[in-house]
Amino acid sequence: MAKIKSMFVCQECGYESPKWLGKCPDCNKWNTLVEEVKETHKEIKSKVNNLRVLDNMPKSIGQIKSGEKQRYDTGLRELNRVLGGGLVRGSLTLISGDPGIGKSTLLLQTANSISKSYGKVLYVSGEESEEQIKIRGDRLDVNAEQLYILSETNLDLIEAYIDELQPVFVIIDSIQTVYKESITSAPGSVSQVKECSNAIMRIGKNKNIPLFIVAHVTKQGELAGPRVLEHMVDTVLYFEGERTEEFRVLRTMKNRFGTTSEIGVFEMAEEGLKEIYDPSRIFLEDTNFNQEGSAVIGIMEGTRPILVEMQALATETNMHMASRTAVGIDSQRLRLILAVLEKKLRVPFYKYDVYVNVVGGLTLDGTTGDLGLALGLLSSVKNTGFKLERMVIVGEVGLTGEIRPVSSCDRLIKEAEKMGFKNAIIPERNKDKVTSASMNIIGVSNLREAISKIF
Template identity: 50%
Template sequence: MAKKKIKFICQSCGYESAKWMGKCPGCAAWNTMTEETEVAAPKGTRGAFQHSAPQIAQKATPINSIETKEEPRTKTEMEELNRVLGGGIVSGSLVLIGGDPGIGKSTLLLQVSALLAKAGKKVLYISGEESIRQTKMRAERLDAVSGDLLIFAETNLELIHHTIEEVEPDFVIVDSIQTVYHPEVTSAPGSVTQVRESTAELMRVAKTKNIAIFLVGHVTKEGQIAGPRILEHMVDTVLYFEGERHHTYRILRSVKNRFGSTNEIAIFEMLQGGLKEVLNPSELFLQERSSGTAGSTVVASMEGTRPILVEIQALVTPSSFNYPKRMATGIDQNRVSLLMAVLEKRVGLMLQSQDAYIKVAGGVKLDEPAIDLAVLASIVSSFRDIAPKVDDCIIGEVGLTGEVRRVSRIEQRVQEAAKLGFKRAIIPKSNMGGWDFPEGIRVVGVETINEALKELFPQQ
């Protein structure tokens, strides 16, 4: 008879312990240790699915004798999704999509499934959270009904595995991985062990049968994909679906991609009929910008290979407390404090008694150093109550000594600004050579923040 072993596993990081502990030693989270029973299989037995995978002896191969070719990709009619995936869906890949509840993960994948099915591909949509009738009702609302789109409502991994072998689809959608359970694992669905084992089996199916599989993953209250961290290491691509539930715009961000560049983003608008692509995000983020307002500047930021123009707003007001507030939305708050310290030291602005609130308009998050000069200019504009020119675009990294440093892909940034009608671009002087300036925009190079402020605010 198989032996049973009781252990406690952290549901956040997967740390295992022989006894229960209030605080996990692995991730320092409280009350995340849950009891699970592990049944040791008798000697000589094999797993439920191992019989279908023959043991083939592999030998070490010299790397220069291995033949390689470009991975075949299937392009969808969603150009934004193709961009995030690196040019299309790679056959045999395992893609994990995470996001907050109600953000639109199932809607996106159901629309993609319908587009692939209408293109002649056989798609198997496995729903672990809805019945087949509920899925059909949602598909009718999204106009995503096709004869090649097969719906299967099941959470038993063994039945899912046999259905994939029977149907032989080109693509598989699993919604969601937290609802799937391995019949040989005694722990509850959604536990660390279940998620790890289920993902490992689906990864083996994807690689051996050359089927692209999409997994929907729930997220924790901290915004991380629920389950063990190894889940993100096992899959080929990790996508995060971001956005406020009460706003219509959604951002699909690539944080890991073995077949393309990371930090690519796709922008969608949630409408009554489903998600619609936003092909010009720069125009979207600037369409509600008010002209002639102090504290508002525009920066050309890079998201992967795409330049995006966004508005940075700052509000600097006298503080009524001994310790002034520093708040930032869409940008690192510590970086804002650093830039304000540079202003005090190198420009002589007394900001110690001022509250400062910084916001990136549109809900996008910026984390590259090329936005430093624009953030700094917004703070100075609000502090002095002087509005910068509406057709100015500001690009540059700021050092601690007050110098404006070189940034990458300056040509694409300036071209995007010129395309949207900006007349002047303030950039680092070290970026001035080696490329042709676009027509219709004047490019000004600066070496220090004092030079940049003189160009932006000549009246002061």
């Protein structure tokens, strides 16, 4: 007979303890250990000579055939870009994001497109009824006959419906609402999420069906549930943006079938998510050039060059400790640039509150925008704009004040030329590889040289 015992499991990281602890020793979070009943069966030891058939024998790597995985076209070019060219059969994709950001809208539009092109699609919702999904579908003009809606949270029943329906694509919204009856803990607990994810992965791999599962996020914006969930799936997507803004960015955090540096840009409209094929034009739509503190910078998101506006504001303060606020860039990077400006140019930023914002809700990675940030901060302190009209700025700032070269500078300048820019400030070491018929290309080696050229 099975022996029943209980364990205390951390709801953040999955750490298990035989007794309750106030602080998890693994992730150092407080009050996260919850008692869960576990059933342990007697271990059955099998001898190798008793095994009748070994179907999956080890193979030499030279004997294994390699080939590109077959992919489904999702009907959304931006989603295909993020996934690496389309939806791989048998893959398990996890998508997360803040509540109300548009995850269900994106998946419903994808399900509608795939069902029209390839066959039956099953959309399983544990949070909404069929009627609620139908109301959203009417608003999004989702009317595919092969799209089936199921409101269910019991994973055993969901698996039975998949066996009966034989769909080509399955969406489960969300993993925190699904449960297995054999697990006694509540839905959303670490044990339920781990077991249900394992079962879903087995369904997808055995039946060669691509699956999308939705996951909740914590207050800190991190993926809710155990860390093993991210390791288990093939692709992790994060849908980001502000609910008050119309732009949404779909970013890849992990992808076994493609790159992790691509992004997809969408606009939330009344009739659903619209794809943005030219994000530079959208992000610069309301830019007021030659305003103090405003600089247009070029960044690379995967293979896509994007121009965005970065705004900096420096105001004098009487407080003992000046404030530093950064939205869209790393706050540590902002402090580094401020330290370089204070040391090399003797600008007293310790007397200023500094605020930096990337327009459009985009979050920047890398160092391509360092020079634009530095010059925008100086422009705000001087209370004057740049003397060069319609200018784009590209470059990394070193700790000694030198301007270091950046990769893909030529592609960024071509994007700026396409957008109608007239001037470009780039690192001197990038200038030999950059050509433009209509733009004035200015190479700079250090911050002082850059200041003399634009102020």
